[in-house]
Amino acid sequence: MDNRTEVRQFLATRRAKITPDQAGVPLYGQRRRVPGLRREEVAQLAGMSTDYYTRLEKGNLRSASDGVLDAIARALQLDDAERAHLYDLARAARAGTARAPRRRDRPQQVRPTVQHLLDAMTAAAAFVRNGRLDILAVNPLGLAFYSPLYAAAAPPVNLARYCFLDPSAHDFYPDWEEAADTTVAILRTEAGRDPYNRALTDLVGELATRSDAFRTRWAAHDVRLHHTGTKRFRHPVVGDLTVGFNATELAADIGLTLTVYTAEPGSESAEKLALLASWAAGSIPARPESSAERA
Secondary structure, eight states: OOHHHHHHHHHHHHHHHSOHHHHTOOOTTOOOSSSSOOHHHHHHHHTSOHHHHHHHHTTOOTTOOHHHHHHHHHHTTOOHHHHHHHHHHHHHHHTTGGGSOOBOOOOOOOOHHHHHHHHHOSSSEEEEEETTOEEEEEOHHHHHHTHHHHHHSOSSEEHHHHHHHOTTHHHHOTTHHHHHHHHHHHHHHHHHHSTTBHHHHHHHHHHHHHOHHHHHHHHTTOOOOOSEEEEEEEETTTEEEEEEEEEEEOTTSTTEEEEEEEOOTTSHHHHHHHHHHHHHHHHSOOOOOOHHHHO
């Protein structure tokens, strides 16, 4: 993933999303070809020359200071995820990653104590994933919860590949469009943090080649922070479930995220999670080995 291209396309798509009215730019009866802002308008809002902003938007963030990045973020009304992504792109530019060779990362390891933590969560579905959306470790209820994914692929199960390449995903995710948007936004965010991760680049290439839905979303350059919220699932054993999720980056394990699904106590979904746990106890084979256990 070329840094200059990523910068250019990200800033251009953000500029196209904000209208002059939203930005408080007077039109004075001007006829416009596109609804978004022009480069000179972004430059004026950010307090810099049009030539300088144009150079930045063309992908040259190497010399941009944090103050310049903040000014651009304010002008384009970036949200927290977009602002963080802009800083990630600038950090990559300063590090010279545009000239760096693609690297093959060593397999990420999940520490045994993290697996013990997962296994101690008996009333919640929990798993650890990496930025590429591989599930690297899972507890028994999580394995039952994601049984459609494990039935379709050998570990490590990949959430993005399932979402876009497995037809059953449209049943498993009742809100598939939202799930697809979120999946791509997470991958795009990770690509900004680690643009020359070969495994991530290969996954993006595979999905872009095989899925029009993925390719369209990837081109939008949308990013998202995905820490907490509510999701709906349609499980083949217990039916519709609504669960809350909390995702926490593991401070001692760079690049790994712990995600936990819980249901409102006393709710129908809580009863279904309990039923799923009982079903798992008698029907689900032993969970796949985590990366720590395979080491």
